[in-house]
Amino acid sequence: MSLVAGSYERFIWGYKLKSRKHLSSLTLSPLFSFPSHLSTIKTVAVAGSAAVSNGNNDTIKIYDLSTSSEIGSLYHSSSITSLSFFSPPSLSFFPRNLLVGDAEGSLSIYDADPFAINPLSIHPLEKLALTIGHDECLAMVNLVRGRWSFYCKLSKEASIVQFDGTGKKFFMVVDEKISVHESEDAKLIFKLDNNKRVLCAALGADLFTGGEDRKVTAWDTTTGKVAYTIEDAHAALIKVIVVLSKGVDDLGEEDPYIVASTLSDGIIRTWDVRMVNKGDPNLLAEVNTKSRLTCLAGSSIKTLCS
Numbered sequence: 001m002s003l004v005a006g007s008y009e010r011f012i013w014g015y016k017l018k019s020r021k022h023l024s025s026l027t028l029s030p031l032f033s034f035p036s037h038l039s040t041i042k043t044v045a046v047a048g049s050a051a052v053s054n055g056n057n058d059t060i061k062i063y064d065l066s067t068s069s070e071i072g073s074l075y076h077s078s079s080i081t082s083l084s085f086f087s088p089p090s091l092s093f094f095p096r097n098l099l100v101g102d103a104e105g106s107l108s109i110y111d112a113d114p115f116a117i118n119p120l121s122i123h124p125l126e127k128l129a130l131t132i133g134h135d136e137c138l139a140m141v142n143l144v145r146g147r148w149s150f151y152c153k154l155s156k157e158a159s160i161v162q163f164d165g166t167g168k169k170f171f172m173v174v175d176e177k178i179s180v181h182e183s184e185d186a187k188l189i190f191k192l193d194n195n196k197r198v199l200c201a202a203l204g205a206d207l208f209t210g211g212e213d214r215k216v217t218a219w220d221t222t223t224g225k226v227a228y229t230i231e232d233a234h235a236a237l238i239k240v241i242v243v244l245s246k247g248v249d250d251l252g253e254e255d256p257y258i259v260a261s262t263l264s265d266g267i268i269r270t271w272d273v274r275m276v277n278k279g280d281p282n283l284l285a286e287v288n289t290k291s292r293l294t295c296l297a298g299s300s301i302k303t304l305c306s
Contacts, residue, residue, distance in 0.1 A: 001244050002031065002065050003268060003298045004051045006041025012053055012061070013262055014068060015287060016019040017212065017244070017258070017270060028268065028287040032068040036061045039296075040248045046297040047085030052098060053295075054080045060100070074110065079103040081118050086143075088128060105133050107141055119160050123183070124167040132158050132172070138186065160201050164221060171207060171221070173198045179211065180221055190224040195272070202241045204273075208240030208259055216261055218273065228276045240296040244270075258284065260298055266291045 001018040014240035034240070037055030044053045051063040052074075060074040060083070084100040084110075101120050120131045128149065129141045136157045140149040160173035169189065171180045178192040178201070192197040206218035206227050214237060216230040221226035244258040262268045266289040272282040 001258070001299065002046065002051075003028070003242065003296060004053070004063070004065075005240075005262065005268065005289065005293050005297075006043050006044050006053050006055075006295045007266070007289070007293050008040045008264075009037055009039060009291050010055060011289075011291055012036040012041060012063070013045070013289050013291070013293075014051070014063070014065065015268070017285060026270070026284040027241075028270065028285045031065065032063075033289075036070060036072075036175075041294055042080070042130055043083050044295045044297045045083040045085050046299045047087045048299060050085065051297065051299075052085075052300050054083060060098075071258060074098075076100060076102060078106065082120050083142045084120055086122050099129065099306040101131060102135070109130060109143070119158070119162070121170065123163050124165065128167075130161045130163065130170055132161050138172070150186070160198070162201065162203060164203060164207075167222065167247045171201070173209070174196045176211075176220070178207070180224065192219055192224055199237060199239055202243045202259070204243035204259065205274070207242050208243060210241045210261055212237045214238060216241065216259065216271065216273075218276070230271060230273075230275075230276055230281045232267075233261055233269065233271070234267065236263050236265060239263050239293070242296055242298040244298050246287055260296065262293050262296050264292045264294070266293050268293070268296065 003015045006012040013033045014135040018027050018033050039056040041053050049066040054060045056204040058076050062072045064071045080102050082217040084099045085128050086097040100166050118132050122129050127144050131139050136154045139151045142149045156170040156174050158174045163170045170183050176194045176197050180189045196198050197211050198209045201209045207221050209217050215232045219225040220227045238261050240262050242260040260270045261274050269286045270284045
């Protein structure tokens with residue numbers, strides 16, 4: 001499993017979460033760190049062994065996690081606001097496309113084969129994408145035909161939009177409010193109130209959120225209720241949450257469900273959330289990058305390097 005983080009100081013950080021027989025001994029080991037951009041790194045994305053990042057100079061850097069190296073660059077014509085990989089299940093180790101949203105309202109799709117808008121999310125069936133722009137509009141994009149499926153005005157610009165694992169629902173985040181909608185017609189199913197502003201969210205068995213309350217909160221998207229929380233997960237507001245999926249470790253045993261979180265003080269923490277319901281949140285590993293982190297992404301695919 002791998003994590004990639006970007007920082008204000010233009011450094012990119014790569015870590016490998018080492019699997020152990022005893023979960024309490026898991027560690028985050030450095031894979032690489034170097035100043036990859038000329039300015040603050042704004043966003044990162046990871047799929048399998050590939051990772052990308054971008055900074056204020058609108059250059060996308062491409063990395064190979066299996067060799068811990070930078071392998072190329074892409075130059076975009078407008079200010080980039082979001083990056084997302086698209087990978088069909090049959091090719092989970094190598095992404096097929098890289099989707100790029102920008103400040104001009106454009107969604108660009110790059111062929112990712114050569115290198116092994118604001119929020120956007122790709123439907124599990126790989127034919128649709130959701131985007132939200134600064135014009136406070138939600139749009140669904142048909143990736144097959146390259147045109148909008150629908151376009152609607154929101155009451156306020158959402159900071160996060162994402163499909164669930166089935167693609168039948170999606171959720172949006174506006175300040176402290178989380179709304180869950182039907183994918184077919186964007187009909188509101190229910191609203192979740194986090195009391196304090198939500199800054200990040202990620203989907204796993206539950207919907208995980210973090211923000212100004214310094215907690216990692218898991219929401220049951222079937223009932224709309226809080227499933228459990230990790231209180232005081234960080235000393236300040238949480239900026240990023242990453243869910244690392246279940247898999248099988250080197251001993252043939254099922255890995256725990258692992259969630260990683262970070263904030264701008266540079267500390268990355270990983271949690272075994274299976275223990276939270278029992279009142280014992282299990283902090284598996286922690287690393288201090290000593291850098292002001294701005295973004296984090298992860299992959300459950302094991303890297304090839306030792």
